[in-house]
Amino acid sequence: MLKKRLVAVLILRDGRVVQSVRFKHTNVIHYDPVHAVECFNKWAVDEIVMLNVSPSAGSRQGFLEAVGRISGECFVPLSAGGWITDMDYARALLGNGADKLVLNTLLADAPDRVTALSRRFGRQCIVASMDVKRDGAGGIQAVVDRGQRATGQDPVSWARRAEALGVGEIFLNSVHHDGARKGYDLDTLRGVCQAVSIPVIAFGGVFTWDHLVDGLNAGADAVAVANQFHYTEHSSRKAKRYLVQSGVAVRREE
Amino acid sequence: MSRVAIVDYGMGNLRSVANALRQVGTEPAIVDRPEDLTHFERVILPGVGAFQQAMEHLDASGLGAAVDGARRSGKPILGICLGMQLMCRGSEEGALAGASHAGLGWVDAQVRRFPVRPGLKVPHMGWDDVQRAGAHPLIEGVADGSDYYFVHSYYVDCAHGDDVLLAGDYGVPYCAVFAHGNVVGAQFHPEKSQQAGLRLLKNFLAWTPC
Numbered sequence: 198m199l200k201k202r203l204v205a206v207l208i209l210r211d212g213r214v215v216q217s218v219r220f221k222h223t224n225v226i227h228y229d230p231v232h233a234v235e236c237f238n239k240w241a242v243d244e245i246v247m248l249n250v251s252p253s254a255g256s257r258q259g260f261l262e263a264v265g266r267i268s269g270e271c272f273v274p275l276s277a278g279g280w281i282t283d284m285d286y287a288r289a290l291l292g293n294g295a296d297k298l299v300l301n302t303l304l305a306d307a308p309d310r311v312t313a314l315s316r317r318f319g320r321q322c323i324v325a326s327m328d329v330k331r332d333g334a335g336g337i338q339a340v341v342d343r344g345q346r347a348t349g350q351d352p353v354s355w356a357r358r359a360e361a362l363g364v365g366e367i368f369l370n371s372v373h374h375d376g377a378r379k380g381y382d383l384d385t386l387r388g389v390c391q392a393v394s395i396p397v398i399a400f401g402g403v404f405t406w407d408h409l410v411d412g413l414n415a416g417a418d419a420v421a422v423a424n425q426f427h428y429t430e431h432s433s434r435k436a437k438r439y440l441v442q443s444g445v446a447v448r449r450e451e
Numbered sequence: 452m453s454r455v456a457i458v459d460y461g462m463g464n465l466r467s468v469a470n471a472l473r474q475v476g477t478e479p480a481i482v483d484r485p486e487d488l489t490h491f492e493r494v495i496l497p498g499v500g501a502f503q504q505a506m507e508h509l510d511a512s513g514l515g516a517a518v519d520g521a522r523r524s525g526k527p528i529l530g531i532c533l534g535m536q537l538m539c540r541g542s543e544e545g546a547l548a549g550a551s552h553a554g555l556g557w558v559d560a561q562v563r564r565f566p567v568r569p570g571l572k573v574p575h576m577g578w579d580d581v582q583r584a585g586a587h588p589l590i591e592g593v594a595d596g597s598d599y600y601f602v603h604s605y606y607v608d609c610a611h612g613d614d615v616l617l618a619g620d621y622g623v624p625y626c627a628v629f630a631h632g633n634v635v636g637a638q639f640h641p642e643k644s645q646q647a648g649l650r651l652l653k654n655f656l657a658w659t660p661c
Contacts, residue, residue: 269470
């Protein structure tokens with residue numbers, strides 16, 4: 198049977214792996230992202246996601262090079278995203294060893310281009326990064342552009358829209374849970390998982406390994422961790438072991 | 452000159468395969484000219500994309516005939532994902548119901564569409580386990596139930612059980628790894644399957660078909 202996946206996320210700002218707390222990226226965790234990936238690879242991670250959260254599009258070339266260097270050390274599927282606006286850059290990322298493209302703002306600004314990328318490289322190659330945020334009126338809505346711009350749409354509508362545009366997976370984060378150490382935004386996660394028929398990756402807020410089990414119980418196909426994997430030695434292996442002990446079907450290490 | 456050629460016929464990402472071969476100790480060459488293929492001891496036929504388009508690229512470039520020459524001279528050849536499917540007699544992909552597009556025809560197997568089953572999404576994508584169905588140097592050290600990384604919407608159905616080395620099940624039983632003479636194929640991506648995948652690539656590099 199298909200296994201539930203444990204995903205390690207590298208948040209890169211201007212080439213450095215940074216901590217993400219409510220979408221603010223001030224603390225540098227690793228100066229060299231390859232070092233972070235070397236650690237994951239030897240341990241128990243099933244997939245790696247690299248996100249370029251740099252404030253300027255001028256970061257694209259440096260990020261592309263980082264993807265190239267990391268793919269040389271990465272023998273699990275690698276997804277890359279941030280500042281993907283056109284076919285050429287998408288092709289360059291794939292040529293540098295990315296297996297999947299992670300799109301966020303493009304879903305709002307140029308949905309036809311999302312569909313074009315999906316047609317060109319296949320649905321399995323396109324991941325919608327979907328960020329949600331509480332609005333002033335007590336509701337939750339999807340946001341883009343590093344959490345700064347509201348779409349005016351609730352999470353379920355935004356997720357269905359992404360699926361209809363041709364994405365193959367949803368990578369769901371919540372601004373209020375990001376780096377907050379209180380686990381995933383389970384209500385939103387549950388709603389999105391029920392609304393779409395494509396796999397959903399839960400992200401944002403993991404502090405204890407129980408949070409991973411909560412995410413899977415809410416319907417996620419994969420659970421993603423960033424900050425928490427960087428601070429403790431062998432943390433990804435411990436997370437995997439916890440999942441095994443909790444009865445989750447995951448890939449075992451050799 | 453490197454011993455291993457990765458055939459570049461315009462279908463998919465070769466960099467990951469090259470990275471993984473480097474990791475297990477071989478510097479591969481990426482080859483896109485048919486005449487260059489004769490210089491290599493081993494050939495890898497990777498591939499992501501549509502079956503028929505891939506066959507057209509192989510035919511038009513002359514690479515299909517060159518890889519077939521390597522096969523006839525007894526060199527070990529490994530097909531990965533679509534590359535494995537191309538080695539079969541034919542595929543239902545892109546064909547009308549009941550019809551099939553012809554493949555290279557090296558292995559007596561048919562490529563079929565996964566049937567629609569509740570709860571089983573197509574493409575079959577992610578880590579899934581395989582069972583040993585035979586013994587062969589290629590799968591030496593591969594434990595029953597090992598997980599590999601798959602991305603495919605069509606599956607290989609071998610006519611002869613003897614050719615199947617690793618078998619999977621996704622609503623229907625399918626062939627995950629086959630071997631027929633000097634030709635072997637893997638439906639999963641060994642280059643993306645961590646230690647289990649690297650082991651298979653290492654085994655391929657050490658294998659001398661008899």
